[in-house]
Amino acid sequence: MNTPLADRMRPTCLEEVVGQHHLLDEGKVLRSIIESGEIPNMIFYGPSGIGKTTIARIIADKTDMRLHKLNGTNASTADIKQIVEETNSLAGMHGILLYLDEIQYFNKKQQQTLLEHIENGNITLIASTTENPYFYVYSAILSRSTVFEFKSVGSDDIAIAVKQGFAFLEQEKKLSITFDEDVISIIAQSSNGDVRKALNAVELCVLSAPMDKKGNLQIDKAIASQLIDNNTFRYDRDGEEHYDIISAYQKSMRGSDPDAALHYLARLLEAGDLPSACRRLMVCASEDVGLAYPQILPIVKSCVDMALQLGLPEARIPLADAVVLVASAPKSNAVYNGINQAMADIQKGKVGPIPRQLQNKHFDGEDAEVKGQFYLYPHDYPNHWTKQQYLPDILKGTKYYTPGENKNEQSFQEYWKKIKG
Numbered sequence: 224m225n226t227p228l229a230d231r232m233r234p235t236c237l238e239e240v241v242g243q244h245h246l247l248d249e250g251k252v253l254r255s256i257i258e259s260g261e262i263p264n265m266i267f268y269g270p271s272g273i274g275k276t277t278i279a280r281i282i283a284d285k286t287d288m289r290l291h292k293l294n295g296t297n298a299s300t301a302d303i304k305q306i307v308e309e310t311n312s313l314a315g316m317h318g319i320l321l322y323l324d325e326i327q328y329f330n331k332k333q334q335q336t337l338l339e340h341i342e343n344g345n346i347t348l349i350a351s352t353t354e355n356p357y358f359y360v361y362s363a364i365l366s367r368s369t370v371f372e373f374k375s376v377g378s379d380d381i382a383i384a385v386k387q388g389f390a391f392l393e394q395e396k397k398l399s400i401t402f403d404e405d406v407i408s409i410i411a412q413s414s415n416g417d418v419r420k421a422l423n424a425v426e427l428c429v430l431s432a433p434m435d436k437k438g439n440l441q442i443d444k445a446i447a448s449q450l451i452d453n454n455t456f457r458y459d460r461d462g463e464e465h466y467d468i469i470s471a472y473q474k475s476m477r478g479s480d481p482d483a484a485l486h487y488l489a490r491l492l493e494a495g496d497l498p499s500a501c502r503r504l505m506v507c508a509s510e511d512v513g514l515a516y517p518q519i520l521p522i523v524k525s526c527v528d529m530a531l532q533l534g535l536p537e538a539r540i541p542l543a544d545a546v547v548l549v550a551s552a553p554k555s556n557a558v559y560n561g562i563n564q565a566m567a568d569i570q571k572g573k574v575g576p577i578p579r580q581l582q583n584k585h586f587d588g589e590d591a592e593v594k595g596q597f598y599l600y601p602h603d604y605p606n607h608w609t610k611q612q613y614l615p616d617i618l619k620g621t622k623y624y625t626p627g628e629n630k631n632e633q634s635f636q637e638y639w640k641k642i643k644g
Contacts, residue, residue: 228426229419232391234277235284241384241418242376243274253278253371260286262320264341266360267351269373272417275351279322288320288347295328300336310345319346326350327359334361341367375416382411384418388425400429402442409444413451424450465499473503477511481550488546492539500542501527508549515555515629519548555627565623575615606642 234240237247237254246253256262262282267275276292283290291306303321310319323329329337338361341348348368352359356370376384385407393400406428414421427450432440472487491500508523526545530538580598599611614621626632 227419227423228388228392229272229422231395232388232422233280234274235281237278237281240274240277240281241380242416243278243373245374246371247278256369257282257285262286262288262347262349264348264364264368265350266326266356266365266368266370267349267373268353268356268370270353270375270416272419273373273376274418275373276322276324279320279349279351282349283320283322286320287317289317290320290322292322292324295323295325298323298329298333300333303333303336303340307340307345321346321348323348323350325352326356327352327354331361334364338363338367376418377416378408378411381414381416381418381421382407385410385421385425388422389429392426392429396429398434399437399439400432400442401439402428403444405444406442406447409447409451465496469499469503472500473507473511476504476507476546476550477554479550479554481547484546484550485543488539488542492535492542495535497530497535497538501530504542504545504549508545510559511554511556512549512552513555513558513627514632514635515553515627517631519552522548553629555629555632557625557627557632561624568618568621573617575617577615578612580611581613608642610643 237257240247245251248254257278267278269275279292280290282288289309293302293306306319306321323337326334337348340346341364348364350356350360350364350368356365389400389402410421410424410428414424424447428442428446429440431450432442432446434440468487468490472484472491475483475487488500491497505523505527508519512519523545526541529541533541599609601607601609603609612619626636
């Protein structure tokens with residue numbers, strides 16, 4: 224089987240790595256650590272195909288440490304013990320560097336076995352994960368490691384890698400490769416920050432391009448477009464990318480940016496995640512618009528019902544209507560804040576007996592000092608209101624709801640000011 228292009232041209236020094244400027248530029252922390260030669264236990268956190276394994280290899284080369292690579296999906300504690308045995312051999316005289324990919328798949332017992340060996344210094348650990356390590360990595364390992372977050376590589380940096388890929392293949396295959404400038408941008412933008420995916424696309428372009436009579440390859444944007452996956456973004460319903468997208472979706476609606484809201488809606492729908500798109504839309508209508516435009520609640524619910532009945536792809540239409548409406552509507556979180564404060568008081572035990580006039584009973588026991596319920600029926604009074612206590616004594620005078628600064632809530636407030644004097 225042929226080795227993938229990304230592995231054949233894997234960088235051998237920090238200067239060849241594309242992206243990760245926040246970690247590897249001059250003066251940045253990770254670069255300084257690598258150049259010092261004193262390597263601590265580290266956890267590399269970020270999506271796949273962005274250089275985590277490459278950096279681990281470069282560290283091993285620069286420090287002359289013996290590099291072992293394991294994958295959390297199939298490695299065992301026996302594999303770790305076998306690696307540790309090398310510490311007393313000639314192979315491990317400069318130290319053992321264990322690169323453990325996908326550490327989140329190690330269970331607690333396996334991670335505890337690993338902890339024993341990094342505590343006594345038998346091995347130096349570089350673990351990588353595509354999931355948030357603070358959720359998946361044993362806390363004792365976290366406390367003994369430095370976490371570095373790797374980020375998706377920007378399209379400008381990926382474009383550099385794409386050009387390098389074409390140059391590498393041109394030299395490797397000893398032929399002339401020409402390509403439209405659009406090819407670079409198509410591959411760079413569709414790879415979604417994944418250098419490996421971009422280089423795979425480069426190799427496919429070269430393998431599928433027709434050769435002219437002189438033995439030269441001409442790659443145009445039509446070839447590149449045909450080879451790009453339709454699903455050009457990362458999405459895992461159980462992973463952090465899922466929560467990032469739905470978070471950005473709701474925050475864009477809350478922030479009144481309909482264009483961004485439609486973008487994240489499209490990402491959810493392209494992944495087939497109709498339930499998340501509907502749920503967050505209804506939450507946002509209630510939480511972030513609320514009484515600033517109360518009519519929005521039945522409108523959004525109606526659009527969601529239509530979407531669920533229609534199914535994809537047609538569901539995108541009523542959902543887009545509702546998303547733009549929520550993003551464009553006036554905002555108020557007054558009711559959201561009010562219910563949160565009320566629930567906080569309940570959780571603190573601030574409940575108290577319900578005032579006698581509100582209780583659902585119409586007789587008093589023999590021990591009641593004052594007989595009678597004394598409930599005042601509001602509809603018997605002018606403007607359907609009369610003053611009486613509704614909150615328990617312990618909460619008397621508490622204010623949970625403060626009207627928002629919008630036309631609807633202010634008009635309600637002015638109405639009741641006149642009625643209540």
